[in-house]
Amino acid sequence: MPILVMKFGGTSVADLDRIRNAARKVKREVDAGYDVAVVVSAMSGKTNELVGWVREASNPPGSDSGGLYDAREYDAVVASGEQVTSGLMSLVLQEMGVPARSWQGWQIPLRTNNAHGAARIDSIGTEALHQKFSEGLHAVIAGFQGIGPDGRIATLGRGGSDTTAVALAAALGAERCDIYTDVDGVYTTDPRIEKRARKLDRIAYEEMLELASLGAKVLMTRSVELALRYKTRLMVRSSFSDDEGTLVCDEDEIMESKIVSGVAFSRDEAKITLLAVADRPGVAAAIFGPLAEAGVVVDMIVQNISEEGRTDMTFSLPVDDVSRARKALDAAAAAGEIAWREMVVDDAVAKVSVVGIGMRSHAGVAQRMFRALASEGVNIKVITTSEIKVSVLVDRKYMELAVQALHAAFELDVA
Amino acid sequence: MPILVMKFGGTSVADLDRIRNAARKVKREVDAGYDVAVVVSAMSGKTNELVGWVREASNPPGSDSGGLYDAREYDAVVASGEQVTSGLMSLVLQEMGVPARSWQGWQIPLRTNNAHGAARIDSIGTEALHQKFSEGLHAVIAGFQGIGPDGRIATLGRGGSDTTAVALAAALGAERCDIYTDVDGVYTTDPRIEKRARKLDRIAYEEMLELASLGAKVLMTRSVELALRYKTRLMVRSSFSDDEGTLVCDEDEIMESKIVSGVAFSRDEAKITLLAVADRPGVAAAIFGPLAEAGVVVDMIVQNISEEGRTDMTFSLPVDDVSRARKALDAAAAAGEIAWREMVVDDAVAKVSVVGIGMRSHAGVAQRMFRALASEGVNIKVITTSEIKVSVLVDRKYMELAVQALHAAFELDVA
Numbered sequence: 001m002p003i004l005v006m007k008f009g010g011t012s013v014a015d016l017d018r019i020r021n022a023a024r025k026v027k028r029e030v031d032a033g034y035d036v037a038v039v040v041s042a043m044s045g046k047t048n049e050l051v052g053w054v055r056e057a058s059n060p061p062g063s064d065s066g067g068l069y070d071a072r073e074y075d076a077v078v079a080s081g082e083q084v085t086s087g088l089m090s091l092v093l094q095e096m097g098v099p100a101r102s103w104q105g106w107q108i109p110l111r112t113n114n115a116h117g118a119a120r121i122d123s124i125g126t127e128a129l130h131q132k133f134s135e136g137l138h139a140v141i142a143g144f145q146g147i148g149p150d151g152r153i154a155t156l157g158r159g160g161s162d163t164t165a166v167a168l169a170a171a172l173g174a175e176r177c178d179i180y181t182d183v184d185g186v187y188t189t190d191p192r193i194e195k196r197a198r199k200l201d202r203i204a205y206e207e208m209l210e211l212a213s214l215g216a217k218v219l220m221t222r223s224v225e226l227a228l229r230y231k232t233r234l235m236v237r238s239s240f241s242d243d244e245g246t247l248v249c250d251e252d253e254i255m256e257s258k259i260v261s262g263v264a265f266s267r268d269e270a271k272i273t274l275l276a277v278a279d280r281p282g283v284a285a286a287i288f289g290p291l292a293e294a295g296v297v298v299d300m301i302v303q304n305i306s307e308e309g310r311t312d313m314t315f316s317l318p319v320d321d322v323s324r325a326r327k328a329l330d331a332a333a334a335a336g337e338i339a340w341r342e343m344v345v346d347d348a349v350a351k352v353s354v355v356g357i358g359m360r361s362h363a364g365v366a367q368r369m370f371r372a373l374a375s376e377g378v379n380i381k382v383i384t385t386s387e388i389k390v391s392v393l394v395d396r397k398y399m400e401l402a403v404q405a406l407h408a409a410f411e412l413d414v415a
Numbered sequence: 416m417p418i419l420v421m422k423f424g425g426t427s428v429a430d431l432d433r434i435r436n437a438a439r440k441v442k443r444e445v446d447a448g449y450d451v452a453v454v455v456s457a458m459s460g461k462t463n464e465l466v467g468w469v470r471e472a473s474n475p476p477g478s479d480s481g482g483l484y485d486a487r488e489y490d491a492v493v494a495s496g497e498q499v500t501s502g503l504m505s506l507v508l509q510e511m512g513v514p515a516r517s518w519q520g521w522q523i524p525l526r527t528n529n530a531h532g533a534a535r536i537d538s539i540g541t542e543a544l545h546q547k548f549s550e551g552l553h554a555v556i557a558g559f560q561g562i563g564p565d566g567r568i569a570t571l572g573r574g575g576s577d578t579t580a581v582a583l584a585a586a587l588g589a590e591r592c593d594i595y596t597d598v599d600g601v602y603t604t605d606p607r608i609e610k611r612a613r614k615l616d617r618i619a620y621e622e623m624l625e626l627a628s629l630g631a632k633v634l635m636t637r638s639v640e641l642a643l644r645y646k647t648r649l650m651v652r653s654s655f656s657d658d659e660g661t662l663v664c665d666e667d668e669i670m671e672s673k674i675v676s677g678v679a680f681s682r683d684e685a686k687i688t689l690l691a692v693a694d695r696p697g698v699a700a701a702i703f704g705p706l707a708e709a710g711v712v713v714d715m716i717v718q719n720i721s722e723e724g725r726t727d728m729t730f731s732l733p734v735d736d737v738s739r740a741r742k743a744l745d746a747a748a749a750a751g752e753i754a755w756r757e758m759v760v761d762d763a764v765a766k767v768s769v770v771g772i773g774m775r776s777h778a779g780v781a782q783r784m785f786r787a788l789a790s791e792g793v794n795i796k797v798i799t800t801s802e803i804k805v806s807v808l809v810d811r812k813y814m815e816l817a818v819q820a821l822h823a824a825f826e827l828d829v830a
Contacts, residue, residue: 016471050499056431057506069506076517077502080495084465087492091472091484102491106521107566151522 003133004034005177007143007165010044012180012239013085016092022180022239023092026138030098035133037172038100039143039165040089042081050078071116075145075155079105082142082161090140100138103129106153110146110164118157121146121164124171141168159220166223170230177227177234178245179219184238185246186211186218188412189263194404196413200261201244204251207261208234210355210389224248251357259365260356260410263403267350269299270319271381271393274329276341279311286338287313287329294328296321299351300384300391313340314382316393319347349381350399353391354406366390372409378402418548419449420592422558422580425459427595427654428500431507437595437654438507441553445513450548452587453515454558454580455504457496465493486531490560490570494520497557497576505555515553518544521568525561525579533572536561536579539586556583574635581638585645592642592649593660594634599653600661601626601633603827604678609819611828615676616659619666622676623649625770625804639663666772674780675771675825678818684714684764685734686796686808689744691756694726701753702728702744709743711736714766715799715806728755729797731808734762764796765814768806769821781805787824793817 006029008022022038029036042050054077058069086102093100105112108129112119129139143161148154156163162179169177184199186208191197203211205228212221218236227234227248237245251257277283284303291298300316317325322345332338359365366383369390373380378401382393394402407413421444423437437453444451457465469492473484501517508515520527523544527534544554558576563569571578577594584592599614601623606612618626620643627636633651642649642663652660666672692698699718706713715731732740737760747753774780781798784805788795793816797808809817822828 016468016475019472020475053431053499053503054506057434057503058510060431060435060507060510070509070516073502073505073509073517075502076505076519077499080498083495083498084468084492087488087490088468088472090488090491091469092475094485094488095473095475101485102488104491104568153519 001033001035001133003037003172003174004029005037005039005165005169005172005174006180007039007161007177008041008180008239009161009182010041010047011182013040013089014044016088018239019085019089019092023089023096023098025180025239026093027096027098030138034175035138037129037139037141037168037174038089039141039161039168040082040085041143041161043085046081046084047078050081053077072150072152075116075153079142079145079153079155082144086140086142093138093140098138099136100140101132103139103141105142105146108141110167112146112148112154112156114148114150114154116148116152116154119146119148119154121156121167124167126171129172159222162220162223163226166226166232166234169232170226174232177232179234179236180239181218181236182239183218183236184241184243185236186248186262188261189403189407190265193265193400194263194407196407198413198415200246202247202249202254203261204254204257204357205248206251206388207355207357208248210353210386211262211264219248254357257358258356258410258412259358259362260354260412261358262355263406263410263412264353264355265350265399265403267396267399268319269316269349269351269393270322270345270347271314271316271349272322272325273312273314273344274340275312275344276310277313278339279305279309283311283338284313286332290328290332290337291325294324296325296328300382300393302382302384316349316351316382322347346381348396349393350396351391351393352399352402352406353389354410355389357388359388359390368409369406372405373402376401376405378405416448416450416548418452418587418589419444420452420454420580420584420587420589421595422454422576422593423456423595423654424576424597425456425462426597428455428504429459431503433654434500434504434507438504438511438513440595440654441508442511442513445553449590450553452544452554452556452583452589453504454556454576454583455497455500456558456576458500461496461499462493465496468492487565487567490531490568494557494560494568494570497559501555501557508553508555513553514551515555516547518554518556520557520561523556525582527561527563527569527571529563529565529569531563531567531569534561534563534569536571536582539582541586544587574637577635577638578641581641581645581647581649584647585641589647592647594649594651595654596633596651597654598633598651599656599658600651601663601677603676604818604822605680608680608815609678609822611822613828613830615661617662617664617669618676619669619672619772620663621666621803622770622772623663625768625801626677626679634663669772672773673771673825673827674773674777675769675827676773677770678821678825678827679768679770680814680818681766682811682814683734684731684766684808685737685760685762686729686731686764687737687740688727688729688759689755690727690759691725692728693754694720694724698726698753699728701747703730705743705747705752706740709739711740711743715797715808717797717799731764731766731797737762761796763811764808765811766806766808767814767817767821768804769825770804772803774803774805783824784821787820788817791816791820793820
């Protein structure tokens with residue numbers, strides 16, 4: 001029988017009523033003839049409670065431990081959240097007449113590397129799962145966790161339950177992996193900003209990757225990457241309706257792709273420009289090395305030649321990282337590693353991007369974008385492009401206007 | 416190095432302050448040179464919350480499942496409580512400078528039989544624990560759980576964390592197993608009833624067994640049986656003081672044992688008498704067979720010959736079981752399996768017992784007991800005796816008086 005993986009996030013299993021609601025969706029797929037592997041998150045709020053206890057245990061008032069703790073114990077504590085949901089979901093399914101059992105990561109086994117707290121999946125044993133499927137027993141799998149080479153529970157870090165679901169779907173050769181969440185699919189842009197935003201029926205992996213990394217929080221980048229690598233068909237859909245969601249799939253499965261599929265944005269950006277930096281080999285490393293060491297996540301980087309032997313270097317970063325970045329750069333300057341004439345910080349910018357597989361074969365996307373923004377009087381501060389994306393930085397106060405202008409310019413409100 | 420097992424119950428690990436308090440006791444033993452295996456319960460209230468969810472999952476409003484559920488899923492859900500405490504205790508110990516790690520039942524492994532929800536321990540692997548002790552790493556063990564032959568989590572039922580601790584102490588060859596709880600030891604009787612009740616320094620396993628089964632709720636019968644079988648020295652002591660508690664040990668370790676060590680009682684008893692039952696072989700089976708099938712826990716049984724070919728049969732039972740017992744007996748009578756002239760039910764009795772290893776070698780204990788009760792005007796309704804115990808049923812309203820009279824008669828207030 002074909003296998004379907006169904007993943008339910010924390011808000012979809014927040015209490016027993018919601019678990020029952022999710023279980024009804026599982027039953028429907030079982031009745032339709034699938035062997036179902038359900039992947040569950042912790043009930044919403046539980047993970048935060050457990051993480052809070054771990055912090056409190058490791059950092060009592062007056063402690064000088066600096067917030068460090070043993071990630072293996074963090075994993076033992078936090079993984080209990082999904083364990084509880086897996087048992088409850090199995091009981092609810094049984095009560096509905098669906099034969100099911102829970103699986104913890106170590107029982108499958110889902111083997112990870114040793115990076116406790118943010119482990120990566122090494123392998124998934126599917127023999128026991130297939131055996132139980134053949135006995136008519138559906139699977140409810142505690143997401144977010146596996147067993148490390150040390151024989152201890154290892155959690156997968158943020159988005160770990162999505163990753164579990166996609167990796168399982170790939171390992172089991174599932175027909176599809178349905179990610180149930182509190183939104184009903186992937187939209188052309190955020191409906192709170194552009195009310196004519198439209199739900200997409202299908203979107204290519206590469207587009208979804210760009211959207212995920214650009215701040216559309218529907219799916220974590222990591223699980224989309226995994227889906228792309230194994231060509232696992234993902235569907236993002238709502239726990240709270242019966243509508244079809246958005247299928248994330250290979251571009252070959254998308255008949256008539258538009259030039260642009262969506263407009264993404266990221267509100268809390270900042271921009272730092274170093275004016276008149278000495279333009280010599282190694283200068284980029286001298287700037288971005290210290291920033292990386294300080295944990296600053298640099299996004300866009302633009303370098304312009306300004307005058308003889310000098311260059312202006314501009315980069316964008318999350319607004320929360322500005323003071324850390326400034327400190328790291330000043331330290332590098334004090335150490336004589338770099339020098340510049342002036343540092344200009346703009347902490348009131350936002351990033352707006354258009355994304356689409358279709359732009360590969362269509363010139364003029366950037367130009368159409370710039371014209372649309374210009375006609376609304378939105379000034380562009382930085383531009384970067386990739387094969388399927390054009391991103392610009394604009395003043396934060398123009399972000400909504402920019403999103404709406406681009407949504408209209410690329411006719412995203414029309415199916 | 417000598418090994419010490421320390422077990423902390425739910426109220427002793429109810430929150431992080433209490434876990435820290437418990438951890439300080441562990442550190443003290445570590446500093447004294449022990450390799451310590453800490454066994455922890457779930458934070459108090461957690462198990463009830465988890466059990467409540469299991470019930471709700473299996474029995475939604477309007478369900479006809481009759482309260483049945485898959486005990487394997489119950490185990491997966493409920494075992495998470497101890498898992499959380501084991502991780503938190505390890506983190507707190509680490510923060511105090513005590514190297515420690517958590518162990519789940521399946522990691523040790525603590526192997527059980529397949530009776531999910533009330534499993535029995537089959538074996539405990541100690542190799543990995545000893546290995547980690549030799550590396551200086553103390554152990555924090557999630558109590559109440561192991562791994563069944565099916566590779567799934569199995570919980571040990573009520574008192575399971577005590578059982579885990581005692582079994583571990585036996586398997587590890589521990590010097591002692593300290594059971595930390597919210598009372599500071601075993602008393603000659605309940606101090607709420609007799610304010611001159613005195614904490615015992617030592618008590619023999621057999622005495623503790625009688626007291627445990629008679630309703631003194633300090634230790635579960637099962638863990639005392641285990642301690643007796645393996646001659647594991649148990650100490651019952653308080654989490655909230657630094658006092659020594661009560662050592663439960665072999666009678667050889669008790670120098671001058673008194674004739675009677677304690678007075679136990681059980682308040683909610685009932686007594687049923689069947690008058691003029693036909694006195695023939697098999698009549699006891701004909702009465703107690705149907706009761707056992709109905710799940711009635713019969714305690715004391717007394718048979719008196721009354722008249723030619725007839726006998727009176729009296730037995731005691733928990734007061735909550737009376738209506739079930741009556742129904743079972745009436746059904747057996749209707750089926751012609753037994754007959755009696757009259758059924759007399761007394762549902763207002765209590766059981767009072769004196770317990771002591773010393774009474775083996777001293778005649779006259781029963782007589783001294785009866786005289787003490789008679790002098791207070793307490794009428795005895797049923798008497799049973801064992802090698803180290805004499806129990807009587809009295810009217811419930813005289814229970815406190817009987818306990819006080821016996822406590823004085825056997826001079827239990829004097830060390």
